[in-house]
């Protein structure tokens with residue numbers, strides 16, 4: 291059977307391995323498995339949010355509020371923008387899909403960093419557009435500028451901070467770059483980990499209201515899946531000027547997030563104490579990974595997120611390390627597929643991380659034999 295030919299160049303997204311798979315394939319006890327592969331919040335969902343979800347379960351027989359009035363109001367308040375500057379998606383993944391479909395066709399070009407969030411390329415290829423990547427793995431704005439001058443682009447993706455590497459550009463440098471970008475190029479600032487970056491270093495903080503005021507051709511993306519601990523609820527959002535947001539609305543399926551997702555996300559925004567505490571603990575625990583890497587003599591990328599990328603250079607092969615960890619019940623993300631000899635480890639709880647170091651010690655020792 292023949293299919294849409296643009297799909298010939300499309301890859302299927304590979305999500306972090308689920309716990310069930312490790313139980314099935316390696317017979318590890320479910321309770322002993324540590325999943326640090328998808329940058330989920332290891333502290334679980336806020337108890338207040340869980341309570342809200344339980345209460346909302348009464349209303350499952352009616353469709354959700356398709357205007358998403360309350361969530362948009364709450365986000366508008368938080369970010370000091372208007373409700374009509376906001377669009378909600380089933381994860382910010384769905385916003386990425388809207389963004390690309392709103393702007394691109396098979397003659398379009400998308401510019402991104404060499405090693406960045408896989409979905410930019412996947413959605414880009416679905417519309418048949420050309421993918422341009424800078425040479426360095428980490429974001430390098432002078433390379434972005436050179437390539438933009440040479441090829442132009444319909445969309446530029448900046449992942450700030452970047453998944454899967456963890457690095458983050460300074461806001462001032464980003465703004466200097468944006469001044470050189472044509473008004474008709476859409477710039478997507480993916481802020482999936484901005485809550486972490488902002489906490490660690492105020493120079494990294496991107497304020498969505500300020501961004502879209504200075505650069506009306508920019509759109510900011512946020513998610514409830516990471517710091518807000520709601521990956522299972524699939525809530526993300528885009529913040530942009532109304533002409534961009536209105537166009538994206540044409541692509542939005544009705545009721546694209548659920549009543550439970552709406553209730554949970556609204557409550558998660560209210561429970562600031564929970565989020566702030568998780569972020570603080572994240573960086574306390576991240577220090578331990580940095581020290582561990584130093585003690586073992588391999589390098590890591592300074593991270594502004596809830597994960598850390600450990601680079602093995604010529605010492606170990608990352609796919610071997612990841613596979614051996616998996617067999618022992620520790621799920622991490624191997625970055626070989628991205629062309630990097632490194633693993634990405636989501637920062638877990640104190641107890642989880644202690645176990646990761648112990649298991650990693652064993653694995654590295656085995657691999658040296």
Ligand SMILES: *Cc1c(COP(=O)(O)O)cnc(C)c1O
Pocket residue numbers: 329380381382383384407449452453480482512513514515516521524525526
């Ligand atoms: C996790 C992530 C997203 C989207 O997550 P959703 O769960 O779809 O909201 C977007 N961009 C980056 C860089 C991410 O890491």
